[in-house]
Amino acid sequence: MVEKYFWTNGARLLKLGTICERRFQEGGRMSSERPGMALQLRSLVKGSGELELSLVSIPVPVPGPDEVLIRVEATPINPSDLGLLFGAADMTTARQSGTAERPVVTATIPDALMKAMAGRVDRSMPVGNEGAGVVVAAGTSAEAQQLLGRTVAVVAGEMYSQYRCVKAAQCLPLPPDTTAAEGAACFVNPLTALGMVETMRREGHTALVHTAAASNLGQMLNRLCIEDQVGLVNVVRSEQQEQVLRDQGAKHVCNSGVPTFMRDLTEAIVATGATLAFDAIGGGALAGQILGCMETALMRKSGEYQRYGSTTHKQVYIYGMLDTGPTLLKRNFGAAWGVGGWLLMPFLQKVGPEATRQLQMRVVAELKTTFASHYTREVSLAEALQLGEIAVYGRRATGEKYLINPSRGQTG
């Protein structure tokens, strides 16, 4: 019956059903697999203006009565992890030291950006939002005990660790035929895709524009919008990315790299009626261009001169920062517009636990279809700190998606 627990609000699970009596029979059982020390990946911003990435050996915690110990087997490197991992460091300055088993990466943080790092200076920080693994030890509570041996997913932070001790209530037990790798990314991307469509509905829009649309998340959103019959305009940056999405059934794909981009985007917006966009790029002119094309589309429909432009509200939410440069808004899109930040956690807090639970139920039901993630490479913790690998996953390039398997390689 444990499948009836679902994560909510980033830290808690909702109990949906009753607990099997079986749990009491198993009470007090403790796995033998709990090593004394294990590795954890750390990111440290030094007051001297350097970023240091390393593996540290930390004592493996003993679970409290309502806790479980997870042997982490799969944890994705999401774009949302890179901010904490790299801080404001210029990764082109990265240099390698340490050993193959205990690599150390050092990079320079530009002086001007150290101010933004003030809150984390000289605090060694664990990384990794979400992941999955096997529960190898459990506290005495029935809730913890019944997870023993199960493969579970969590969004608990500090997942780039060989072992992670969390509340039993934080765990999302995966269906029996699901591997840790399949379940590792069942929170951030799936709930973000669902959150975008849900935001669209709640704010009165009927179709979406999405940038960096060939990303893992973008492909997921494309599948979701096809399934839910929601109009989606996919903005990509290359012909190859365009083909990836078209092969997956995307109807509207606009390549920002071709001269006809603005016209293509306007036509796709006319066709879908999109007045909301989610932008992963952040910097540059794109957010403003989308608003401009929306305005052109709206004015074409209305046909008459309105001195303050269309009265229909046009919104762009910036949820990523693939381009960390300034956002440039030409404001050639009337007065009914908004640009703002969008993050998953505040969205989930706003919609509340019941709505979050329903979104999460859908993710589990469609984990191998709509919400499947695809990885180009699986690495150990030590491999994740090799300059060659950082150069690849650090590019945030579409199509390159890494999965860390901390249980591979040496022990702590």
Add this chain to the structure above:
Amino acid sequence: MVEKYFWTNGARLLKLGTICERRFQEGGRMSSERPGMALQLRSLVKGSGELELSLVSIPVPVPGPDEVLIRVEATPINPSDLGLLFGAADMTTARQSGTAERPVVTATIPDALMKAMAGRVDRSMPVGNEGAGVVVAAGTSAEAQQLLGRTVAVVAGEMYSQYRCVKAAQCLPLPPDTTAAEGAACFVNPLTALGMVETMRREGHTALVHTAAASNLGQMLNRLCIEDQVGLVNVVRSEQQEQVLRDQGAKHVCNSGVPTFMRDLTEAIVATGATLAFDAIGGGALAGQILGCMETALMRKSGEYQRYGSTTHKQVYIYGMLDTGPTLLKRNFGAAWGVGGWLLMPFLQKVGPEATRQLQMRVVAELKTTFASHYTREVSLAEALQLGEIAVYGRRATGEKYLINPSRGQTG
């Protein structure tokens, strides 16, 4: 009892009280003052890429049963009028022709901006949002008749005219001791100032930042915030403007022209707790700087590192475009932020007729104090089209505020 009518939703009045029986006794009376022709200022964008401003002679309408004819005596040149007046023309190219009585001003519209003018090409457009004057003719309805001889204010558009025929229900009769000049600007600026404070309250903020704060509107907002004990950070661009506001009791005034501006602004935001700004500038870095200073202030209060920045929503509404260049957002202010357009009319539509009526009642009650407007110069329609005058009011310079008196000078 006519004072109990109030304008709402930009076009209609709410009837608050009963109508005097007297109205029936006066039914059918018609003033003798209704000339055959009168002047109206027009703005014409030609397909050739030229803007032409001129005075045209038009027949003075005969009021319908529920209409009145106003002899316009005072109509302000608000920043919100200049957009329609000048269109996208480059006014540094303006040249004069015609006569002193019938001046014509021609200016070039840059090719790149003609697209935005498409909706108004070759359509001669009247200008002037709001104004006041004397009702010199009235239709047969009681509502119209009882306004005869009264000084009334309207926000009806086309006010840069010697005569303006409107529905009686659109008129706001001014108290007997109030002149047309005093009542000419009793809609746009007063309701905008009130709308800003009301938006602050409705969206959960407790203090405000305002840019171009020494403007007529800014001084009004300053008086309103002092009266309502709302924290206000006034951002100005010169020492002289700073002094103007300090002389009027402003507590927080930050001069963007001095090197300590960002520090000053941050301290003022810390002191007031402002998380909402209204920005009349639009272009450049200022909107983003305000968000950055808000974020610094919030993070200082919270004291701990949050990877996505403060979770408190920070908002800037752009309601003017003193700088028509692009808005530049560095996004060094976390994820809980928004920038958007704000206009008076959509705001009034959102809050609805009853809330609008209450705001309007307050304006009338405080028309000679909180909501008083000050003008640097009064001109006739013909004088308003002299290059020398355009050079002054077209600058949108703080402290320069023009009032047109169409009843001065020649007739149509």
